[in-house]
Amino acid sequence: MKTSTFDSADQLGVLGLALQEALQRAEKEGSTLKRPVRQKMPKKAKQLEVLQASETESESGIESVPESQSSCDSSKITVGCVYTGRVEKKLEYGLLVRLPDEKRSVAFLSMKELRGGTHQNRKERHQAIETGVSVEVEVTKYRPADLDNDRNKASRVEVSEKVIQEREILDKLVIGSSSDAGTVIRGTVREVRDDYALIDIAEGPALGMIALLHASQFPGDSRQERDQKLASLSVGDAVEAEVYRIRNRKKGDLEIALSFSMMERRAKMDEILSLAKGPGKPGSMVTCSVSNKEDYGVFVMIEDGPARGLVGLIHVTEMPGRNRDSRDAYLADLAVGQSLNASVVKAEVEGRGRVKIGLSLREAE
Numbered sequence: 001m002k003t004s005t006f007d008s009a010d011q012l013g014v015l016g017l018a019l020q021e022a023l024q025r026a027e028k029e030g031s032t033l034k035r036p037v038r039q040k041m042p043k044k045a046k047q048l049e050v051l052q053a054s055e056t057e058s059e060s061g062i063e064s065v066p067e068s069q070s071s072c073d074s075s076k077i078t079v080g081c082v083y084t085g086r087v088e089k090k091l092e093y094g095l096l097v098r099l100p101d102e103k104r105s106v107a108f109l110s111m112k113e114l115r116g117g118t119h120q121n122r123k124e125r126h127q128a129i130e131t132g133v134s135v136e137v138e139v140t141k142y143r144p145a146d147l148d149n150d151r152n153k154a155s156r157v158e159v160s161e162k163v164i165q166e167r168e169i170l171d172k173l174v175i176g177s178s179s180d181a182g183t184v185i186r187g188t189v190r191e192v193r194d195d196y197a198l199i200d201i202a203e204g205p206a207l208g209m210i211a212l213l214h215a216s217q218f219p220g221d222s223r224q225e226r227d228q229k230l231a232s233l234s235v236g237d238a239v240e241a242e243v244y245r246i247r248n249r250k251k252g253d254l255e256i257a258l259s260f261s262m263m264e265r266r267a268k269m270d271e272i273l274s275l276a277k278g279p280g281k282p283g284s285m286v287t288c289s290v291s292n293k294e295d296y297g298v299f300v301m302i303e304d305g306p307a308r309g310l311v312g313l314i315h316v317t318e319m320p321g322r323n324r325d326s327r328d329a330y331l332a333d334l335a336v337g338q339s340l341n342a343s344v345v346k347a348e349v350e351g352r353g354r355v356k357i358g359l360s361l362r363e364a365e
Helices: 009-028 043-060 119-128 162-172 223-231 262-273 324-333
Strands: 082-091 094-098 106-110 134-143 156-160 184-192 196-201 210-214 238-248 254-259 285-294 297-302 311-315 339-349 355-360
Touching: 094 134, 106 134, 134 162, 156 162, 162 254, 184 210, 210 238, 238 262, 262 339, 262 355, 311 339
Parallel strands: 106 156, 210 254, 311 355
Antiparallel strands: 082 094, 082 134, 094 106, 134 156, 184 196, 184 238, 196 210, 238 254, 285 297, 285 339, 297 311, 339 355
8 A cells, every 4th residue: 555655865855955045035025934933922912812722712602790680690500600509420430410400401529529627528528419409609710612623512610618618717707816816616626736726617618628727826925835825725625716827738728727716816906005095195104125226216114014926116216315416315214124114105916916106205204
């Protein structure tokens, strides 16, 4: 049987020579018969290309994400809409869910998209769920049949319970701060380690998830005291703690961090802020020692009262003296470690809950 291959190396050489002559002739004539060079597409151009592609798909029949659930139509499939479906079949790695749209589409619910917050909890939910039960799911992916070239002419739909649960958590759980109270979570101790405890959440939108309770979030004046309180916990103990952080973990699940000390910190913060009585009013007196000197004043460590252990600033303008020269001379005479009695003239909360304290030696005279 004959093939289209060349009979000898001579024929290949002649063809190569002819191609080279054609390229040279095209260059002289100004033609663009050159091999195209692939250029790296800028990042913004790639993003624009993806956006244009998604718009084309939307025009082709894929529904865009709705602005709210009120705009969802249960008769058709729309990405981002929530539907109440029925478990049609259990698979080893997920579920098939019958949706209530006009075509009665069957969607795939992967085990990793079930409620639970952890792999073990999702696995247990998968084992416990039965065919025929109703489940609330959100469509995350949808490809109509006419875009997939599917032999069976069936659309492809993927749904999730996980995204619904995570949205409920972010909407309903309030994160506590130094000024505002957070949601109180109830649960049981799952595991205790050297630096933290894991808590099984027993109620609310985060039911079934595992929360982190770090040793630093226990009340106490020293690390040793906080570590002792952490070590006193036992598996199965009931706990109530306040939410102080929610963030995404690398594995994709939400991490909920709890705190025992937020309420205590807010009470202490109120006491610290009350040391300053307001503009024009004498503040509370505190004992402090000079820890660092700068051209514009001295930083001091407060040694008594609710602000004990915090650092404050005595600006040069708050030092005794009739004029700038005399105040500068007073600053120059101060020594690191020197004990002072000062009046708190300013106490305010900065970013991340830090307190900025301003003191005065003029008020103390």
